[in-house]
Amino acid sequence: MKKLTIAVLVLVLILHTASVFAEIKKIDGLSPRNIQINHAGLNPSAEEMIAQGISPTTGRKLSRIKCPDTFTGTAVTGQYQPFMVQISNANNGVGNPENGELYATAPVNGSYADVVYEACQLRDGGQSRMSMIFSDTIPDYVGFVRSTRATHPRIRQEWNALFCTSGYTDADVPDEWRALGVKNPASKNRNEKDPGIVYVGDAGENKPWKKYVRRLKGIKDANNELFLLKDLLENVVPEDHVPANHTWKFTDEIPVNGDRGEIIYVTFGSKYDTDSRLEYDEDENGYIRYVAVKNHMDMPYRESALIGAENVDEKTSTGLIARKVRAKDHIPGNTLIFNNVIVQGITMKWRGGARPDPVLTGTGNADYFMGGKHIAGVWERPDYDSRTVFYGEDGNEIELQRGRTLIILMGYNNSGTDVSYE
Structure with missing residues (x-):
């Protein structure tokens, strides 16, 4: 029994160590992905x-x-x-x-x-x-x-x-x-x-x-x-x-494909104003957004309630x-808990050097974080009157987890912007 207890403790330590030193992967938001799109039509109406x-x-x-x-x-x-x-x-x-x-x-x-x-x-x-x-x-x-x-x-x-x-x-x-x-x-x-x-x-x-x-x-x-x-x-x-x-399409099944995606690091360029970290909460089957605050621990993204x-x-x-x-x-x-986090890679242009002028039509890379998993895919939107369709690695429209969705429009062409995960 003593040997078994020691073995269990060693296993727990190994798993904890592996979690602490999990590999952080950086998303390549610019290189084209070899995904053959099976073009989707409209889903059932609202x-x-x-x-x-x-x-x-x-x-x-x-x-x-x-x-x-x-x-x-x-x-x-x-x-x-x-x-x-x-x-x-x-x-x-x-x-x-x-x-x-x-x-x-x-x-x-x-x-x-x-x-x-x-x-x-x-x-x-x-x-x-x-x-x-x-x-x-x-x-x-x-x-x-x-x-x-x-x-x-x-x-x-x-x-x-x-x-x-x-x-x-x-x-x-x-x-x-x-x-x-x-x-x-x-x-x-x-x-x-x-x-x-x-x-x-x-x-x-x-x-x-x-x-x-x-x-x-x-x-x-x-x-x-x-x-x-x-x-x-x-x-x-x-x-x-x-x-x-x-x-959209929804499913009750937790994703089994893809790689580990329990923590997402979003970098727009300002540690205290725009950058964030999203962590998967298994009990909620969702991601909680955290932000850095001067002279405080990282704070979760919460709503403000008003009194009076x-x-x-x-x-x-x-x-x-x-x-x-x-x-x-x-x-x-x-x-605020997001059951789906979608990072939509876009081309961000600028007017007058400072005002955003994003390209939100055409195609681009999309990365999905659901159920603690990361799945690489693509998005497509033929024109501004059409909906953006998100496709998975198999080329079919992605099925989302039931619940709330965060869509991060990430202009990877801008220096200093990136998304990584572990």
Whole structure:
């Protein structure tokens, strides 16, 4: 018995040592992969999946989705009408610890997003932006809403989703909307009968949705805006708006192919602002995002919960209603857990030397992290009106784990950007 106990301890030590010194592999995001694509058509429509009781965005059973009483969404109404919202990633989504405000600018109600896109916002990698798609559960309010670059209309187009933003670059974005056939959100012809589908906070003084935007006092500008999604959906959204067919394939099986992929290291170029590490949690069958914080241990990516934000304070100079929120009114909420992490290799170009101009059509490499495994594949999108289809190593459309998905748009052609894993 003593010899057996010693043998077991030695085995445990060997396994632990192997885990500690697991090989870190760097993804080659640029070299073409020899994968023959079996071109996919459209999957069953959202309505067909909902009729089967399945979410078209997460593959979850709608009857099992817990939804707060003040929320709406597919799990409540049985209707599919996704919202895409531009969300701040200031200080990597945990707030400003130097001012004692950890999680102060973390995404408000962000844990309810079905799909999250992360894209670099500055050429030096010093800022990224989260684009969150809410569908299964649409919260009463979300934040903190930030501005748009050319990247984001191109993402939104494949969903034809409703879109909330806090502004945009005049040099790029209005032309993007026009090129994609979407009503220019800067148009002065908006009215209650024709509100469109793009809602802009800081340009909303004379728009029909202005009362559904809140600016919070006590938070620095650019990270202080909330949108009341539920009220927008129920009172402003055109009744005849039809989102695109964007359903994915899902499976209940944990991947068996591929190599070990339990930890992912994402490098955009700024340790404390954009770089992150995602670690697989077997109990959750998902990846938890961690970020480095000065004078702290690495912190998990969590949403910000607001206390006392329901009290109306006063109107601002722009006519938007402000509410008092102080640093102590923030408490960390739920941790955001992603059941699928997709690293989509793209070509990132730049306008004026600094503004993102990504190529999101054509083909490129894609790497999938699911169930603690890494699978190499490719993606394809023929034009901006088509959905991006992700293909596995066998050339067939990849089957995702049921749950939330993080899509990281990685411009490997930029120096200093890479993804590695172990």
